[in-house]
Amino acid sequence: MKQLSLKKLIKLKYVLLFLCLQLISCEKAPIRSDVEGFWRLERYTVLSTDETIECNRLYYSITRLVTEVSDKGGNGFGAYIARTGYEDNENILVFSDFKVRGGTADNGEDAPVEGLRNYGIDSREETKFRIIDCNGKTMTLESDYARLELRKF
Numbered sequence: 001m002k003q004l005s006l007k008k009l010i011k012l013k014y015v016l017l018f019l020c021l022q023l024i025s026c027e028k029a030p031i032r033s034d035v036e037g038f039w040r041l042e043r044y045t046v047l048s049t050d051e052t053i054e055c056n057r058l059y060y061s062i063t064r065l066v067t068e069v070s071d072k073g074g075n076g077f078g079a080y081i082a083r084t085g086y087e088d089n090e091n092i093l094v095f096s097d098f099k100v101r102g103g104t105a106d107n108g109e110d111a112p113v114e115g116l117r118n119y120g121i122d123s124r125e126e127t128k129f130r131i132i133d134c135n136g137k138t139m140t141l142e143s144d145y146a147r148l149e150l151r152k153f
Helices: 002-027 113-117
Strands: 037-046 051-062 066-071 080-087 092-102 105-110 126-134 138-142 146-152
Antiparallel strands (some): 037 051, 066 080, 080 092, 092 105, 138 146
16 A cells, blocks of 8 residues: 555656646747847838938847847947847837847946947847837837847848
C-alpha cells in the first residue's frame, strides 16, 4: 500500500514540475508577434516639419523586453538599446531608458538624443509609438515626433 502512494506522490511531483515549466515558458512568448522581430527602417517623417528622411540600412530589433536600434550602413549613427513595453491594450509600443550599446548589453551611458533622432526617436527617457499599421511585413509607427515606416527584415 505504501509503494502505491509513493508512486502517486512521484507522479504528482512530475505533473507539478511540468505545470510549473509550462507557466514559465508562457511568460517568454512574444506579446505581439506581428510587432516583435527584426525590422529595417525605410524612412521616417518628422511631424513638425513634414520632412521625410530616407534611411540607409538602419534596423530595429524589437523583443518583448528589449529593443535595439542599430546602423549597419556605416552612417556612424551608433547603436542603442532600450526597454520595451506596451500600453493601451498593446496598441502603443513604448521604448524607454535608451542607453549606448556596448558588447552584449548597454555600457551604462545614456544615449544621446542627437543619435536617436537618426532613428526617428526624440527622447532617451521614453517614446510612445502608436501602432498605426502592422501586418507582419510592414509596420507604421507614430509618436509625437515622427512617423516611422518599417519593413520586416
